[in-house]
Amino acid sequence: LRLLHRAARNSALDRSAALGQAVDPNADLPFAAAEATLVASRLTSGQRTEKAGGQATADAALSLFTGSDLVHFCGHGSFDPRDPMQSRLHCAPNPGETDGTLSVRRLIELGTVRCRLAILSSCESGRTEEADELDDAIGLPGALLAAGCRSVLATMWRVDDLAACLFVDEASARWIAGQTTWSHAVSGAAGWLRGAERAELEARVATWGARGVDDAIVELAARRLREHAQGSRPFAAPIHWAAFFLTGLPDVS
Numbered sequence: 001l002r003l004l005h006r007a008a009r010n011s012a013l014d015r016s017a018a019l020g021q022a023v024d025p026n027a028d029l030p031f032a033a034a035e036a037t038l039v040a041s042r043l044t045s046g047q048r049t050e051k052a053g054g055q056a057t058a059d060a061a062l063s064l065f066t067g068s069d070l071v072h073f074c075g076h077g078s079f080d081p082r083d084p085m086q087s088r089l090h091c092a093p094n095p096g097e098t099d100g101t102l103s104v105r106r107l108i109e110l111g112t113v114r115c116r117l118a119i120l121s122s123c124e125s126g127r128t129e130e131a132d133e134l135d136d137a138i139g140l141p142g143a144l145l146a147a148g149c150r151s152v153l154a155t156m157w158r159v160d161d162l163a164a165c166l167f168v169d170e171a172s173a174r175w176i177a178g179q180t181t182w183s184h185a186v187s188g189a190a191g192w193l194r195g196a197e198r199a200e201l202e203a204r205v206a207t208w209g210a211r212g213v214d215d216a217i218v219e220l221a222a223r224r225l226r227e228h229a230q231g232s233r234p235f236a237a238p239i240h241w242a243a244f245f246l247t248g249l250p251d252v253s
Contacts, residue, residue: 017116019044020068025056025075025092025100030220032074034213035121035165039072041211042172058091058102065113065144074164077122077140077155084138089122107143116150117182121164126154126245141247151182151248162224163240166201167193171244183250193241198228201235 019040024032033052040048049068051060056075064071076090084104091100120126120140128139141152153171155164171189175182196204205221228234235241 016046017044017069018047018067019049019070019072020064020115021048021050021052021072021074022056022061022064022089022091023050023052023074025053026090027053029075029161030217031161031165032121034208034217034221035074035168036072037212038165038169038208039119039172042169042176043070054092056092057094058089058100058106059094061089061091061102062106062110065107065110065115065118065147065149068115070117070119071115072119072121072168073125074119074121074168077120077125079124079127079139084128087124087127087139089120089125089140104138104140104143107140108146110147113144113147113149115144115148118144118149118152119168120152120154121168123155123158126152126156126247145248149248151246151250153182153186153244153246155243156245157239157243159243160235160240162221163193163235165221166196166204166235167241167244169204181250183246186244186246190241190244193235194238195233196235197233198225198230201225 021036021040023036036050036052049064051057051064061073073089078088078090080086080088087104089102091102093100125140128142141154144152167189170192171182171185174180174185174188202222202225205218205225208218208221209215225234
């Protein structure tokens with residue numbers, strides 16, 4: 001409760017907020033760059049700092065948390081059940097190094113951050129150790145809340161790259177269009193992705209090019225969707241939409 005009380009003193013977000021993005025540090029997620037482009041087109045008219053691929057080191061990601069109002073990480077993450085403090089976001093290594101880990105421990109040691117909303121679009125970014133009742137807050141969201149972040153959007157398990165892109169874009173659209181809270185935007189995005197049929201998703205993907213997404217990625221997404229039958233709901237299974245949850249203050253607006 002003390003963490004949330006401190007976070008509540010931070011001002012609310014709007015489209016003038018400074019956006020920092022760490023994008024696909026390992027260069028193996030084809031829809032991560034699309035997600036970053038789509039989120040930027042929705043969420044900010046102000047300053048945008050993007051660190052992509054090899055530039056998205058742990059040090060660079062930390063600088064985004066300390067220098068941006070809204071931080072969007074789209075890459076890999078993992079949870080360590082033996083040592084939750086070593087749960088991590090997988091960043092690119094610094095020059096001369098081989099490990100690009102940004103761990104819970106390092107975030108806790110960071111101190112106060114400027115970031116008010118963190119979107120951790122990465123696998124297992126919100127997991128904690130369920131068997132340890134005393135340390136149930138040890139994880140990436142808890143570390144960011146302890147540093148002063150208002151809210152963190154994270155995932156409980158591995159999520160399909162295209163599903164994550166569609167989900168985060170839809171949540172962003174709902175927040176901007178309705179001036180609603182992020183908690184309602186996340187809930188609405190889950191319902192939308194669960195119920196969206198192939199034709200609706202194809203129509204959404206068809207708009208990506210006009211919003212700055214590379215044509216090759218638009219075509220790749222369209223091919224993925226064509227693997228599903230007409231009238232089907234490609235991402236109806238809970239594994240695609242139920243992993244996302246918001247931690248912290250529900251009324252980030």
